[in-house]
Amino acid sequence: MIERNHIDALTGLLGDRGVVTRPEEMEAYETGARYDRGSAGAVLRPATTAEVSGAISYCVRNGIALVPQSGNTGLVSGSTPDGSGTEVVLSVDRLTRHFELDLDNRSIRVDAGFRLSDLNRRLEEHDLFFPIDLGADPRLGGMIATNTGGSRFLKYGDVRRNTLGLKVVLADEAGTVLDLDCDLRKNNTGVDWKQIFIGTSGAFGIVTECVLNLERLPKQTATALLVPASGAHVLPLLNAMEERLGAYLSAFEGMSKNAIAAAFAHVPSLKNPFQGGNIPDYVILCEISRTWEPREGEQPLDAVLETVLAEIWELEQAPLADAFIGPPHETWALRHALSEGVKHLGKLIAFDLSFRRGDIMAYCDHMKAAMPEKFPGVTVCDFGHIGDGGVHFNLIVAKDSPLLTDPTFEQRLREWVFTVAVDQHHGSFSAEHAIGRRNQAIYDLYTPEKLKEMAAGLKSFTSPGKLGSVRFG
Numbered sequence: 001m002i003e004r005n006h007i008d009a010l011t012g013l014l015g016d017r018g019v020v021t022r023p024e025e026m027e028a029y030e031t032g033a034r035y036d037r038g039s040a041g042a043v044l045r046p047a048t049t050a051e052v053s054g055a056i057s058y059c060v061r062n063g064i065a066l067v068p069q070s071g072n073t074g075l076v077s078g079s080t081p082d083g084s085g086t087e088v089v090l091s092v093d094r095l096t097r098h099f100e101l102d103l104d105n106r107s108i109r110v111d112a113g114f115r116l117s118d119l120n121r122r123l124e125e126h127d128l129f130f131p132i133d134l135g136a137d138p139r140l141g142g143m144i145a146t147n148t149g150g151s152r153f154l155k156y157g158d159v160r161r162n163t164l165g166l167k168v169v170l171a172d173e174a175g176t177v178l179d180l181d182c183d184l185r186k187n188n189t190g191v192d193w194k195q196i197f198i199g200t201s202g203a204f205g206i207v208t209e210c211v212l213n214l215e216r217l218p219k220q221t222a223t224a225l226l227v228p229a230s231g232a233h234v235l236p237l238l239n240a241m242e243e244r245l246g247a248y249l250s251a252f253e254g255m256s257k258n259a260i261a262a263a264f265a266h267v268p269s270l271k272n273p274f275q276g277g278n279i280p281d282y283v284i285l286c287e288i289s290r291t292w293e294p295r296e297g298e299q300p301l302d303a304v305l306e307t308v309l310a311e312i313w314e315l316e317q318a319p320l321a322d323a324f325i326g327p328p329h330e331t332w333a334l335r336h337a338l339s340e341g342v343k344h345l346g347k348l349i350a351f352d353l354s355f356r357r358g359d360i361m362a363y364c365d366h367m368k369a370a371m372p373e374k375f376p377g378v379t380v381c382d383f384g385h386i387g388d389g390g391v392h393f394n395l396i397v398a399k400d401s402p403l404l405t406d407p408t409f410e411q412r413l414r415e416w417v418f419t420v421a422v423d424q425h426h427g428s429f430s431a432e433h434a435i436g437r438r439n440q441a442i443y444d445l446y447t448p449e450k451l452k453e454m455a456a457g458l459k460s461f462t463s464p465g466k467l468g469s470v471r472f473g
């Protein structure tokens with residue numbers, strides 16, 4: 001619980017709209033997108049960077065712990081409070097004032113509370129977009145703090161690659177505002193301090209404003225669902241497409257049969273394009289795009305895709321078994337339904353892993369072969385961003401399975417998945433969801449002591465107050 005005098009003081013700083021204490025209004029801020037349900041002492045909703053600074057300064061001086069929150073779509077329990085009732089959520093959802101578009105620079109200076117969908121809706125009239133694409137609708141502050149990847153990483157990179165500058169408030173007694181809001185693409189004038197706030201889950205400061213690189217909106221897009229000849233043919237297929245399509249290739253997403261079946265079951269309106277409705281073992285969603293309108297005499301993009309697929313089809317030891325060219329909105333609807341579909345199958349134990357591109361299918365195939373003997377009753381429903389080596393390795397256990405009554409089961413399963421991924425395949429235990437309470441233990445296990453020591457030093461130097469739900473040091 002937060003004492004009444006603190007609530008009154010914070011209300012004095014932020015106004016009535018800036019402080020939420022009624023349980024029914026706090027609930028949405030206390031409940032995570034997938035796993036967690038915490039209990040907040042209060043929710044603070046400052047509307048300007050100056051208000052963020054004032055609130056942080058007050059909390060640090062009074063020893064109040066803060067958990068930054070943006071869209072609350074994170075999947076590792078980073079954005080919600082613990083169950084103690086003593087942590088205060090600092091939401092940036094009212095930070096939506098600045099929207100300063102620089103068309104010549106192809107960049108925007110914008111507040112951290114904007115939702116990705118709102119940003120892109122407003123950019124559409126300028127034929128521009130912020131090129132991070134995912135099945136959720138986060139806010140920009142959280143995207144920076146998690147360094148969101150998404151489905152078009154292959155072409156545009158992650159948030160880090162598209163962030164030019166930041167404004168950050170440090171959790172120190174002064175609530176120091178750090179101006180790193182440079183709008184230059186080239187700037188090598190010393191330490192690039194903005195990088196320590198990208199992908200570090202709000203541990204070193206709260207992002208209130210950002211300057212982002214924008215991209216031209218594609219005017220032509222073609223998509224297809226590809227059936228590789230086998231798991232071992234997925235990478236040769238990607239290589240063959242990259243060789244023939246270069247920068248046109250904008251997505252190469254993998255979907256397992258189980259994940260697709262879950263999406264069809266959860267969203268019956270999705271179109272099943274496969275012959276006889278039979279879902280292949282593994283399917284790739286590929287997308288190609290270009291930024292200009294079709295020109296007279298130029299091959300339309302659908303035809304380019306068809307030509308390339310025909311070339312690959314005719315290769316010796318062709319990596320392709322089948323292909324279905326379909327409208328982008330239909331193919332992407334399937335891709336974006338996977339996450340929710342899988343969630344509804346039973347108890348979900350999810351992993352966000354990444355590998356060298358050449359190792360990703362070897363890992364998945366190895367785990368699928370070993371699972372029935374190692375953990376009978378666990379179903380693998382993986383899908384992922386094959387083009388950048390990422391895989392959402394989802395494991396499902398039926399809700400009435402006796403496995404769930406074994407108190408050691410989940411721990412043993414998680415240890416096995418991580419050991420094979422990190423120790424044997426040299427992958428990452430957190431590809432694009434960053435660190436939160438959910439994967440703190442695995443961070444502690446795999447991070448060398450010297451790096452933890454350096455992170456602890458950075459933390460006490462930048463934000464000595466109680467900030468964020470993660471301990472890096």
Ligand SMILES: Cc1cc2nc3c(=O)[nH]c(=O)nc-3n(C[C@H](O)[C@H](O)[C@H](O)COP(=O)(O)OP(=O)(O)OC[C@H]3O[C@@H](n4cnc5c(N)ncnc54)[C@H](O)[C@@H]3O)c2cc1C
Binds near residue numbers: 069
């Ligand atoms: C259906 C679904 C699909 C998804 N697909 C993808 C995907 O393809 N790729 C991907 O990368 N992620 C994906 N995610 C995960 C999630 O959407 C991203 O991690 C997202 O960018 C988090 O942004 P948010 O605004 O929701 O942040 P939140 O969930 O609010 O916060 C995430 C973390 O950032 C910290 N934080 C929040 N705001 C700030 C701030 N202003 N300053 C400092 N720290 C802050 C929080 O404390 C927390 O640690 C998916 C999630 C869902 C539910």
